[in-house]
Amino acid sequence: MTATPAADPTMDAITIAVTRGHEGETARARQELLAIWRDLGVLGDPLHRCTLAHYLADLNPDPAEALIWDVRALDAARALTDDRAGEHHAGLEVAGFYPSLHLNIADNLRRLGSFEAAAVQIGEAEDRVAALPPGSYGDMIRTAIRGVRDAITARDTTPRSSSPTVGGTEDD
Incomplete structure (x- = not known):
């Protein structure tokens, strides 16, 4: 129990x-x-x-x-x-928080055009993926890390379509 x-x-x-x-x-x-x-x-x-x-x-x-x-x-x-x-x-476990936290920082830095700093943060996320749980949440974060890594490499500042504030309804 x-x-x-x-x-x-x-x-x-x-x-x-x-x-x-x-x-x-x-x-x-x-x-x-x-x-x-x-x-x-x-x-x-x-x-x-x-x-x-x-x-x-x-x-x-x-x-x-x-x-x-x-x-x-x-x-x-x-x-x-x-x-x-x-x-x-x-x-x-706190270790499971870090891949997503570094991913989010990397994505914001990328959107701001700070590609070198974004690459450091996405590297931090990649270094911590082993702490992610198996299953849909872990898979989602791993996929997002790859997507942000690709966007950093392409020097793309476009918001990701899966971003929580993209494609939703904004009431303000």
Whole structure:
């Protein structure tokens, strides 16, 4: 029998806001996430900061703004422990966060035309793919890493069609 994770109102609020964003209410989702961020502060729970910053980046179509949030997510991950991650979801390990976090930073740098810096970050993502779980999530991240690597090589700044803010409904 596995233990049920403790109630986490902050993660619940983040999930509600992210769901709104995925349903097309991106401006409202960003406002709600920013309000949670203000309550957390820069020294708040690393799991909350990492999750929230990651989703704020995903909901921001401006690559410079998204980059700021992606760097915040990476910084928070560096302060996160496997024990804390496991409190949220049994078996969750911080190492599995890094491929996606570096991928996102690389993609924003690429969109900004900073190809050398993007190549360094995509290399970091590639170096960490072994930490990805098998299955659809891991496959999705591996595919995205290859796509961003190809775009960096081609010096292409076009947003990827699979980017969370591309092709969705923007309400602001």
